[in-house]
Amino acid sequence: MDLKTPLFDLSKFKNVYEPSEDTFLFLDTLEQELQLILSIKPDFVVEVGSGSGVVITALANACKNISFCLATDINSEANSATAFTAKLNNVTIESINMKYLSNFKPNIFDVVLFNPPYVVTESNEIKGTGLNRSWAGGKNGREVIDEFLKLLPNILSYKGVCYMVVIKENKLEDIHNVVVDLGLSCYIVKERKVPGEHLFVLKMYRK
Amino acid sequence: MKLLTHNMLTSKCMKGVTVGYPLKINAFDVKVSEVDFNPEFVSRIIPKLDWNVLYNAAESIGQVEDMPKSIVDDYENNTDFLKKVHRVLLEVEVINGELVCPETGRKFPISNGIPNMLLNEDEV
Ligand SMILES: C[S@@+](CC[C@H](N)C(=O)[O-])C[C@H]1O[C@@H](n2cnc3c(N)ncnc32)[C@H](O)[C@@H]1O
Numbered sequence: 001m002d003l004k005t006p007l008f009d010l011s012k013f014k015n016v017y018e019p020s021e022d023t024f025l026f027l028d029t030l031e032q033e034l035q036l037i038l039s040i041k042p043d044f045v046v047e048v049g050s051g052s053g054v055v056i057t058a059l060a061n062a063c064k065n066i067s068f069c070l071a072t073d074i075n076s077e078a079n080s081a082t083a084f085t086a087k088l089n090n091v092t093i094e095s096i097n098m099k100y101l102s103n104f105k106p107n108i109f110d111v112v113l114f115n116p117p118y119v120v121t122e123s124n125e126i127k128g129t130g131l132n133r134s135w136a137g138g139k140n141g142r143e144v145i146d147e148f149l150k151l152l153p154n155i156l157s158y159k160g161v162c163y164m165v166v167i168k169e170n171k172l173e174d175i176h177n178v179v180v181d182l183g184l185s186c187y188i189v190k191e192r193k194v195p196g197e198h199l200f201v202l203k204m205y206r207k
Numbered sequence: 208m209k210l211l212t213h214n215m216l217t218s219k220c221m222k223g224v225t226v227g228y229p230l231k232i233n234a235f236d237v238k239v240s241e242v243d244f245n246p247e248f249v250s251r252i253i254p255k256l257d258w259n260v261l262y263n264a265a266e267s268i269g270q271v272e273d274m275p276k277s278i279v280d281d282y283e284n285n286t287d288f289l290k291k292v293h294r295v296l297l298e299v300e301v302i303n304g305e306l307v308c309p310e311t312g313r314k315f316p317i318s319n320g321i322p323n324m325l326l327n328e329d330e331v
Binding site: 041043044064065066068070074076079080083092094095096097098099102103104105108129 | 208209211212215216217218219220228242243245248251252255297319320321322323324325326331
């Protein structure tokens with residue numbers, strides 16, 4: 001099944017993460033997984049940290065009339081960019097300024113996407129709500145990832161599945177153990193080496 | 208912000224808040240725009256809703272029109288009912304306004320359709 005790459009134009013949104021290798025890997029993963037995603041008939045689909053909005057827009061386009069799609073980001077310019085991208089591609093996405101999915105009722109999401117800030121940085125670089133939050137991941141690039149993972153059991157619906165981008169430096173083996181300890185299954189569904197980054201996409205769901 | 212989204216939002220994550228639901232809506236600017244009607248989707252969503260919260264939210268912003276106060280029997284086969292629910296869930300949108308925590312009164316602004324739920328560190 002094909003996943004249309006959305007149109008986007010970030011010329012009005014200077015402080016928003018520009019779609020990059022990780023974004024495109026994520027899009028390719030969703031294309032690969034699309035049949036499976038559609039087969040669970042997701043009611044509620046959400047992207048955490050939607051940035052430009054291209055990822056959730058691509059999926060919203062494939063789930064038109066099947067799912068209700070939402071997106072959060074802590075960067076308010078990203079919220080506007082996501083709404084703009086959705087409009088440009090004629091899909092409906094509810095864009096919300098929020099940390100993770102903190103203000104949603106528990107266990108409602110059937111599909112959760114997150115391309116997190118995964119770069120290894122100093123912990124004190126994780127501050128504010130600007131462009132730095134796109135990449136600053138703190139120690140082992142894991143600080144935001146780990147905070148998110150802890151929330152995941154209270155985010156996923158009984159049939160929910162989460163896709164998340166990570167890099168080698170995030171220590172995959174350890175992430176796997178953390179996720180399994182939370183009572184979820186964790187698999188690598190995509191892998192790609194690009195100059196400077198060894199990227200993976202993980203898929204997590206209830207056992 | 209659509210009323211389906213409102214049905215899912217809480218302020219429970221705030222310090223000292225026990226339920227944080229439903230959030231009150233102060234709507235300054237409401238838009239109703241046409242959205243493709245999919246009866247199957249609306250039927251799937253109805254059992255997941257907090258119906259009273261939806262009804263009261265619609266009423267509070269003057270958008271309930273003739274949607275019944277309670278879910279009708281055999282709604283899956285009642286296109287007329289599903290259309291009314293569809294309108295309230297997906298076509299009505301708060302463009303500018305605010306959401307208010309029922310316990311603390313904390314206001315979350317909605318501007319250009321985007322709610323701002325971000326909390327300060329001392330609020331969580
Ligand atoms: C690597 S960028 C990905 C952007 C876009 N999804 C993409 O794939 O191109 C990470 C995004 O997550 C957002 N973000 C970081 N921490 C977040 C948090 N705790 N809650 C919500 N969004 C967050 C950033 O503002 C940024 O837009």
